Amino acid sequence: MSDQPHPNDVSQEQAEEAVRTLLRWAGEDPAREGLLDTPKRVVKAYRDWFSGYESDPGDYLRRTFKEVNGYDEMVVLRDIEFESHCEHHMAPIIGRAHVGYLPTNRVVGISKLARVVDGFARRFQVQEKLTAQIAQCIQETLQPAGVAVVIDASHECMTTRGVHKRGVSMVTSQMLGTFRDDARTRAEFLQFIGIHGGSR
Ligand SMILES: Nc1nc2c(ncn2[C@@H]2O[C@H](COP(=O)(O)OP(=O)(O)OP(=O)(O)O)[C@@H](O)[C@H]2O)c(=O)[nH]1
Ligand SMILES: [Zn+2]
Numbered sequence: 001m002s003d004q005p006h007p008n009d010v011s012q013e014q015a016e017e018a019v020r021t022l023l024r025w026a027g028e029d030p031a032r033e034g035l036l037d038t039p040k041r042v043v044k045a046y047r048d049w050f051s052g053y054e055s056d057p058g059d060y061l062r063r064t065f066k067e068v069n070g071y072d073e074m075v076v077l078r079d080i081e082f083e084s085h086c087e088h089h090m091a092p093i094i095g096r097a098h099v100g101y102l103p104t105n106r107v108v109g110i111s112k113l114a115r116v117v118d119g120f121a122r123r124f125q126v127q128e129k130l131t132a133q134i135a136q137c138i139q140e141t142l143q144p145a146g147v148a149v150v151i152d153a154s155h156e157c158m159t160t161r162g163v164h165k166r167g168v169s170m171v172t173s174q175m176l177g178t179f180r181d182d183a184r185t186r187a188e189f190l191q192f193i194g195i196h197g198g199s200r
Contacts, residue, residue, distance in 0.1 A: 005053040057119030064106040087124035095153020102145040135174040144179025
């Protein structure tokens with residue numbers, strides 16, 4: 001994949017200093033008592049929010065199960081809540097992902113689909129890329145007959161700042177294989193996740 005994490009040569013102290021710089025820039029005194037531990041807390045929070053760079057989400061899909069009595073219908077995990085951050089403003093993107101695939105001769109532990117979503121969500125993202133990365137990762141690693149990913153999310157860069165539009169959500173979808181080629185398969189998936197003909 002083209003978007004591999006880069007080696008990180010930034011120390012904890014340098015990251016904390018960057019937070020102190022932003023505090024000073026905003027007009028604060030980073031030495032006052034209430035802010036003394038803030039750089040440490042912010043860096044810890046960033047480690048959580050951006051922990052996706054520490055994982056290769058494809059690894060979650062390597063363990064598969066074959067004893068499914070020939071089950072070859074669609075598997076759908078819907079309403080996977082996630083938190084991400086937009087790469088333009090570093091503001092939260094909060095939403096839900098719906099993931100479906102058509103197994104060929106093996107299935108994956110269902111929690112792993114949610115782990116793949118988080119592995120890509122916990123990075124700097126644009127929603128289109130997040131959607132495509134999840135779908136491509138499942139397609140490449142599991143090699144099912146098809147993959148479908150729909151994401152419905154709100155972007156705080158357009159609710160708490162900028163254009164200030166609350167209640168707006170962005171919907172993206174990436175369909176691969178049978179979901180892309182066969183309208184009935186796609187329609188069945190959209191029905192499973194509660195989207196019929198474009199309205200919920
Ligand atoms: N397509 C897409 N756009 C996004 C996403 N996240 C944020 N954006 C948009 O990225 C754009 C960045 O536009 P710029 O004009 O460079 O930034 P800006 O001046 O802060 O723009 P405003 O948000 O309109 O104030 C904005 O329109 C955002 O709404 C995303 O996941 N996908
Ligand atoms: Zn943004």
